[in-house]
Amino acid sequence: MSTKNLSNEEARKKIKxxxxxxxxxxxxxxxxxxxxxxxxMSTKEVDEAGNIWFLSNKNSEHNQNIERENKTQLIYADKGNFEFLTVYGRATISTDRNRIKELYGSGDDAWFEGVDDPNITAIKIQPDEAHYWDTKHGKVLSLLKMAQGAITGNEPDLGEHGNLKV
Structure with a gap:
């Protein structure tokens, strides 16, 4: 895997x-x-600034933890496509009803009593540090390239990883 560190707009786009x-x-x-x-947690949106948004219950343990200490780690993994992302950042909790309505989808009815449920909050994660691993070819082709590399002794091009500075 080659290293490709990204910053600013490229980093925000990769996170999104x-x-x-x-x-x-x-x-x-x-x-x-x-x-x-x-x-x-299900990601609701990554905004233009690179902030990652979620919906949550105001009485949840993670909301209580965020109120005490806002440091948060997110770990994303798509084993099917060999794509991974870790984000370390600061969380804030919002009760802005307009923002909650923008983020709310019909699938959220499983967790809340509709968009006007008074217990819904929005959590915003502002990334401080992030790192990604992204294969260009998906799992099957990556496994074939690894096997080819083992046979030939050549290092296969499996994709890239790097730090993301937003």
Whole structure:
């Protein structure tokens, strides 16, 4: 894998592409304690500034953790396409009803009593550090390239990874 560090607009685009295509992430909060709290979350949006948005219940353990300490880690993995993203950043909780309505989708009815549920909050993660691993070819072709490299002794071009500076 080659290293390709990205910054500014390229970094924001890579975060958006990976976070929105992978969708589900493991959100870790309460990072100062072990074990830290981890919960699966569905990405609602990555905005133009590179902030990653989620919907959450105001009474959830991760909301309570964010209120105490805003440091958060997101871990995205798409094993089918060999795409991975980790984001370390600062979380803020919003109760802005307009923002919540923008993020809300019909699938969220499984978790909330409609868009006007008073317990809905929006969580915004502002990335401080991020790193990605992205194969160009998907899992099957990458495995074939690895096998070819093992046979020939040549290092296969499996894709790229790098730091993302937003």
């Amino acid at each position: 592409d990976l976070a929105e295509s992978i969708d589900y992430t493991m959100m870790a909060t309460d990072l100062n304690n072990q074990p830290f709290h981890v919960v699966p």
